[in-house]
Amino acid sequence: MIGFNGGLIGGLAAARATSTALSQPGVWTLPEQRNAKLALQWPVPGLKLLDAYTGAAAAYSLRLLRSGYTGPLVSVRRADNNSTASFTQAQIDDGTLAAHCSGTDGLVTVWYDQSGNGNNATPPAAANQPKIFTNATGVEKLSNNKPCLTFNSTGTSTFTMGTRLTNVRSVFQVLKIASALTDASANFILSDSTNFSYHTGGQYWLDSILASGQVTGGENRINNIVANLTNGTPSTTAKTTNLTLISMVHTANTSVHQLTEDRGNSGRSIRGAMQELVLYSSSQSTNVAGINGDIMTYYAIT
Numbered sequence: 100m101i102g103f104n105g106g107l108i109g110g111l112a113a114a115r116a117t118s119t120a121l122s123q124p125g126v127w128t129l130p131e132q133r134n135a136k137l138a139l140q141w142p143v144p145g146l147k148l149l150d151a152y153t154g155a156a157a158a159y160s161l162r163l164l165r166s167g168y169t170g171p172l173v174s175v176r177r178a179d180n181n182s183t184a185s186f187t188q189a190q191i192d193d194g195t196l197a198a199h200c201s202g203t204d205g206l207v208t209v210w211y212d213q214s215g216n217g218n219n220a221t222p223p224a225a226a227n228q229p230k231i232f233t234n235a236t237g238v239e240k241l242s243n244n245k246p247c248l249t250f251n252s253t254g255t256s257t258f259t260m261g262t263r264l265t266n267v268r269s270v271f272q273v274l275k276i277a278s279a280l281t282d283a284s285a286n287f288i289l290s291d292s293t294n295f296s297y298h299t300g301g302q303y304w305l306d307s308i309l310a311s312g313q314v315t316g317g318e319n320r321i322n323n324i325v326a327n328l329t330n331g332t333p334s335t336t337a338k339t340t341n342l343t344l345i346s347m348v349h350t351a352n353t354s355v356h357q358l359t360e361d362r363g364n365s366g367r368s369i370r371g372a373m374q375e376l377v378l379y380s381s382s383q384s385t386n387v388a389g390i391n392g393d394i395m396t397y398y399a400i401t
Contacts, residue, residue, distance in 0.1 A: 148377070148393050152386050155214040156264055159358070160375040161231075161246040162397065163188045164213045173248075174209040175199065175231055183208055191246055197237055205232030207248055210258055210358075220258035220358055227360075229256040229373075239372070241275055241342055243399040247372040250359075252277060254285055257360035257368045263292060265354045269379035270347040271390055273398055276340055276371035286338070286369050288345060290361045296353040298361070302338050304328040304345065313351035318384055320346045322400055323391040340371075344400050346391055348384045374398060 149155055149165035158164050161172055171185035177200055186196045196205065206228035212218040222228040229248040231239050239249045250256035276286050288304060289297040296314050300306035305315050307329035319328045321336035322344050331337025355378060361367035375394065383390060394400070 148390070149213065151393070152383065152390050154379060154381055156267065156378045156380040157212050157216060157218045157260065158214040158377045159210045159212060159220060160377075161188065161191060161248070162375070164375075164377070165215070168213045168215070170213075171211055172213070173207050173211065173231060175205040176208050176225075176228065177203050178206055179203040185209070185211075191231075191238065196232060200232040200234070203234050204230055207231050210248070212261075216262075218260050218262045218264070220260045222257060223259055227255055227257050229258075241372055241374065243342060245374055245398055247275070247374045249372050250369050252370050254366040254368045254370050255360075258358040259292075260356055260358065263354060263356040264378060264380070266352040266380040267355045267378050268349050268352060268381055269383035269387075270345070270349075270355075271375070271377045271383075271394060272345045272373070273342070273375040273394060273400070274345070274369060274371060274373045275342045276338070276369055278340065278370060284361070284364070284367050286371075287359045287361045287367045288369060289355050290357045290359050290367070291354040292356040292362060294354050295361060297355075299367075300329055303331050304338055311353055313349045313353055314347060317350050318348040318387065320344075320387065320391065323388065323395060342398065342400055344391060344394055344398070346387055348382055348387060352380075 145166060147164055147166050149158060171187055172191065174183055174185040175196060176183045184199050190196055208221065208228060210220040229250050231246065231248055233239060239247050241247050270289065272288060274288065283299060283301040283306060285299065287297060287299050295309060296311035298306045298309035300310070305328040307315065310329070315329050319326055324333070324336060326332065326336035358376065359368045
């Protein structure tokens with residue numbers, strides 16, 4: 100808890116009013132800090148996303164999500180000689196990754212889980228490895244100038260999680276597809292080795308029939324706007340090539356094993372880029388606005 104010398108800072112009263120936690124005069128509980136952060140876009144120094152919103156089942160990103168995590172974010176293979184090294188956020192940003200990949204492309208062999216559960220994601224083969232560095236242009240980045248993993252245009256780039264999750268209840272995913280294809284078998288946002296709970300719907304993010312009811316019938320948002328992901332209502336939430344935050348709170352558990360190939364069907368992964376994916380085994384309905392606020396601020400999503 101953080102004290103504020105017994106008084107309220109202007110604008111934080113509204114944030115405190117939204118908190119259900121008991122509090123002491125002049126002392127802010129963690130839920131109140133979360134609401135204050137969202138209300139004022141005012142990050143508590145050192146408070147990472149998973150410090151504030153704990154309990155993630157798996158978390159993949161190119162930024163540090165938890166202050167207690169000291170490992171790398173990715174391992175990267177040089178395309179020319181297969182030399183592989185691992186990198187933290189600082190090393191991605193400070194040129195260390197670029198030095199490792201100089202003169203060739205850099206492909207991701209491991210996307211590390213920052214949740215603390217060790218559920219690292221790896222491509223099944225070299226041909227499935229997304230790109231993080233291009234020889235001609237450097238570290239892959241999107242319009243927000245943040246690093247990304249680029250999945251190839253044929254939909255064959257994919258990761259398999261070390262452990263299949265069967266109890267996913269909440270999803271937060273930052274991505275940008277290269278083309279809003281109407282093909283109902285292209286651009287799966289998530290998938291599983293057995294089920295197709297997140298079956299794509301052509302021009303919409305999810306198929307109204309094939310995707311699971313616990314996914315389509317949950318609390319779904321695009322860029323923090325409540326959305327029907329099966330018909331693009333409101334119209335601003337239809338599948339788009341803009342940088343997008345998809346957040347979903349399911350009505351029941353579902354399974355995720357692959358990022359993002361559909362079962363064993365090659366060519367169905369996203370065709371574009373991903374920057375972050377956080378999965379929870381619990382409903383984050385009460386935290387969804389705060390989590391979305393943190394993500395949208397960092398990635399400059401509007």
